[in-house]
Amino acid sequence: MTITWQQSIGLDSQHLCDFKFGFESKKLNPQINSLIKNDLENLFAQAKLDNVEMTIISDFRNFDKQLTIWNDKWRGYRPVYSKQGRPLNIDKMSSIEKYKSIALWSALPGLSRHHWGTDLDVFSKEAVEQGYDVQLTEEEFSKNGICARLNQWLDDNLEKFGFFKPYNEFKGGVAVEPWHISHIKQSQLILDNFDFHEFRQHLIKSDICENEFIIQKLAHYKEFYFENICKGTDNQC
Numbered sequence: 762m763t764i765t766w767q768q769s770i771g772l773d774s775q776h777l778c779d780f781k782f783g784f785e786s787k788k789l790n791p792q793i794n795s796l797i798k799n800d801l802e803n804l805f806a807q808a809k810l811d812n813v814e815m816t817i818i819s820d821f822r823n824f825d826k827q828l829t830i831w832n833d834k835w836r837g838y839r840p841v842y843s844k845q846g847r848p849l850n851i852d853k854m855s856s857i858e859k860y861k862s863i864a865l866w867s868a869l870p871g872l873s874r875h876h877w878g879t880d881l882d883v884f885s886k887e888a889v890e891q892g893y894d895v896q897l898t899e900e901e902f903s904k905n906g907i908c909a910r911l912n913q914w915l916d917d918n919l920e921k922f923g924f925f926k927p928y929n930e931f932k933g934g935v936a937v938e939p940w941h942i943s944h945i946k947q948s949q950l951i952l953d954n955f956d957f958h959e960f961r962q963h964l965i966k967s968d969i970c971e972n973e974f975i976i977q978k979l980a981h982y983k984e985f986y987f988e989n990i991c992k993g994t995d996n997q998c
């Protein structure tokens with residue numbers, strides 16, 4: 762079962778439900794696609810049994826939120842980072858340089874997998890509970906990083922529960938994001954049925970910065986960022 766084009770670009774969230782498993786009550790419940798609820802519950806239950814509990818850092822994000830993130834970065838209100846995680850000075854950048862720098866870490870509004878409710882950013886629950894200041898860097902998920910055990914567990918277990926890491930390796934588009942997990946079947950179904958025409962029409966009407974330039978780049982974005990992900994079947998790029 763797939764979702765409507767409005768749901769696939771973050772304009773409608775009726776396909777979502779609350780997800781409470783293993784989550785601190787002081788935080789809001791994460792919002793996930795109701796179709797993946799069972800698989801996600803099983804994943805979190807096994808992590809708990811294996812003593813590598815994780816917590817959700819980021820779940821569903823709507824179109825407007827993604828538009829704000831994108832425009833804030835374009836205007837220099839939010840930091841923009843290099844692939845190595847260093848802050849970049851975008852003041853003197855051309856439009857194409859800015860577009861590529863922002864797209865490395867942030868999706869165009871309407872094309873974020875976080876609109877689908879199938880994708881989540883996770884982190885070591887223990888670290889968060891101990892007050893660790895989460896950065897979401899590759900280093901944190903490396904061999905000596907604070908999420909090293911979780912990362913290994915994800916690599917060993919995600920697929921058994923129907924999940925994968927779409928940004929497990931750098932493929933020339935989005936930076937490596939080992940914390941970003943995705944439901945294989947549901948996300949593929951949404952990707953296969955994605956209505957690019959409706960999305961384009963909506964983005965044209967939006968107040969995204971340098972609207973005309975961005976619309977011209979859509980075919981490029983689709984090929985090098987949106988569809989340029991690691992495969993879910995064997996986690997190989």
Ligand SMILES: [Zn+2]
Pocket residue numbers: 819875880881882938940941
């Ligand atoms: Zn993410």
